[in-house]
Amino acid sequence: MLLTALALFLQTAPSPGEEPVDPYEIKDSNAGATPFSGTGMLEAFGGKEGIRRIVDRFVDANLADEEIGEIFAGHDQVRLRRTLFEQFCYILNGGCRYTGRDMKSSHKDLGTQHADMNRLVENLQAAMATEGVPFAAQNRFLAKLAPMKRDVVER
Amino acid sequence: MYFAKIMACAAAVLIAVPAAAEELRQGGKLLLTNGVTTIEGASGGGISTWALIAGNETTDGIGGSAHVSIVVLPDYDWQSHGAAIGLFDRVELSYARQNFNTRDIGAALGIGQDYVLRQDVFGAKVRLFGDAVYGSPWAPQVAVGVQHKRNLDGWVARAVGAKETEGTDFYVAATKLSLSTSILVGATARLTKANQNGLLGFGGDKGEDYSVQFEGTLGYQLSRRFVIGGEYRTKPDNLGVAREDDWFDLYAAYAITRNLTATAAYADLGSIATVPKQRGAFLSLQASF
Numbered sequence: 001m002l003l004t005a006l007a008l009f010l011q012t013a014p015s016p017g018e019e020p021v022d023p024y025e026i027k028d029s030n031a032g033a034t035p036f037s038g039t040g041m042l043e044a045f046g047g048k049e050g051i052r053r054i055v056d057r058f059v060d061a062n063l064a065d066e067e068i069g070e071i072f073a074g075h076d077q078v079r080l081r082r083t084l085f086e087q088f089c090y091i092l093n094g095g096c097r098y099t100g101r102d103m104k105s106s107h108k109d110l111g112t113q114h115a116d117m118n119r120l121v122e123n124l125q126a127a128m129a130t131e132g133v134p135f136a137a138q139n140r141f142l143a144k145l146a147p148m149k150r151d152v153v154e155r
Numbered sequence: 156m157y158f159a160k161i162m163a164c165a166a167a168v169l170i171a172v173p174a175a176a177e178e179l180r181q182g183g184k185l186l187l188t189n190g191v192t193t194i195e196g197a198s199g200g201g202i203s204t205w206a207l208i209a210g211n212e213t214t215d216g217i218g219g220s221a222h223v224s225i226v227v228l229p230d231y232d233w234q235s236h237g238a239a240i241g242l243f244d245r246v247e248l249s250y251a252r253q254n255f256n257t258r259d260i261g262a263a264l265g266i267g268q269d270y271v272l273r274q275d276v277f278g279a280k281v282r283l284f285g286d287a288v289y290g291s292p293w294a295p296q297v298a299v300g301v302q303h304k305r306n307l308d309g310w311v312a313r314a315v316g317a318k319e320t321e322g323t324d325f326y327v328a329a330t331k332l333s334l335s336t337s338i339l340v341g342a343t344a345r346l347t348k349a350n351q352n353g354l355l356g357f358g359g360d361k362g363e364d365y366s367v368q369f370e371g372t373l374g375y376q377l378s379r380r381f382v383i384g385g386e387y388r389t390k391p392d393n394l395g396v397a398r399e400d401d402w403f404d405l406y407a408a409y410a411i412t413r414n415l416t417a418t419a420a421y422a423d424l425g426s427i428a429t430v431p432k433q434r435g436a437f438l439s440l441q442a443s444f
């Protein structure tokens with residue numbers, strides 16, 4: 001009991017520059033999707049470096065967005081960039097582990113609406129396009145995220 | 156420091172949540188996911204009705220659209236225009252006026268040179284369940300709808316043997332964008348008596364009851380703004396004097412802006428009012444908010 005608690009605490013101890021979050025169990029399935037097989041998708045996204053640039057642009061766009069920027073304000077950006085990178089890299093079969101929370105608990109009480117989800121998807125599309133990801137590959141990646149909408153959007 | 160941040164966050168959440176819950180949101184749909192407008196005024200392709208709801212609104216708002224379409228055929232000109240409103244991405248109410256110019260054929264048939272057959276179409280559609288983009292890739296968006304059609308030149312319809320000059324179609328439509336393949340699939344089953352959409356009335360000597368007809372579409376999404384594809388639509392064949400064929404088209408739709416979509420198609424409408432091989436260009440502009 002004490003050991004599990006300790007293990008949980010150690011696992012979820014904040015990374016440098018991040019704020020602490022309530023303890024949770026770390027598992028890849030928190031990412032909400034299974035990874036692609038093969039290396040095609042990873043290559044389409046420009047490898048891990050490409051994914052990092054996409055995530056940074058995506059997070060920047062969301063923070064600056066006049067519709068949804070407010071929802072991100074005040075949240076831990078450092079953590080968001082790290083966990084989003086892990087999630088994308090994991091799903092794109094880049095050999096990463098996802099250590100963030102599951103989609104339901106990390107988005108609860110954000111008050112997200114359908115229009116916010118669409119806006120976020122558009123920002124992601126723009127970030128992927130800037131990195132030169134072909135449109136068909138963009139859609140294949142979105143296909144992995146699309147089922148998560150029910151966990152992210154409140155109503 | 157953390158405490159202050161948490162308090163600021165909590166305050167922000169307390170203010171934001173109730174506001175968001177009541178706020179009517181303007182726009183917010185993904186590009187092209189309101190469809191374009193069919194010749195009957197519903198959201199869909201050019202000739203097949205889809206399960207999408209008109210307007211740029213999401214489940215939290217009200218939207219709408221207006222359209223003008225023309226079909227330039229060897230022997231006829233078909234024009235339609237109208238408007239639709241979308242309520243909470245749930246209900247669509249639409250109106251379209253169809254004007255079918257018979258040009259020289261009008262004179263040949265004895266109804267008059269350039270005689271225009273006119274029809275009003277009043278439509279209502281309700282999305283039952285599902286989401287064309289999100290959710291399970293196997294769960295389509297499904298809607299049911301009615302289209303009440305009033306032929307304004309009933310005497311022509313009667314002269315060619317139509318039983319009625321007004322009719323109501325009922326349909327169920329399923330639509331899905333398969334993101335993993337970028338392919339858009341749609342299928343619609345329609346109960347109808349309409350001859351050439353209703354422009355030649357409803358029912359006839361070869362059949363006066365409702366029949367089940369099919370509409371299908373396959374498309375490929377090339378970019379956020381651009382989709383190409385084809386549609387097929389079966390039709391009743393109720394009139395002895397004027398054989399009716401299934402319809403077919405190949406289309407390209409482009410979202411010029413969030414508020415303006417242009418569609419161009421090659422359309423094969425088969426035989427219309429005794430004149431075969433009516434193949435031509437379909438062009439449509441849709442404004443939406």
Ligand code: HEM
Nearest residue numbers: 068071072075076083084100101106116117120145148152
């Ligand atoms: C399928 C779509 C989405 C995915 C894959 C996704 C992914 C993620 C991930 C991986 C995290 C970090 C989890 C963690 O900290 O452990 C996160 C947090 C967050 N997401 Fe999303 N997200 C999605 C949709 C949205 C939408 C639509 C919004 C709002 C417009 C949003 C706003 C946020 C915010 C504000 C946080 C920070 C929460 C916190 O600090 O506690 N997300 N998201």
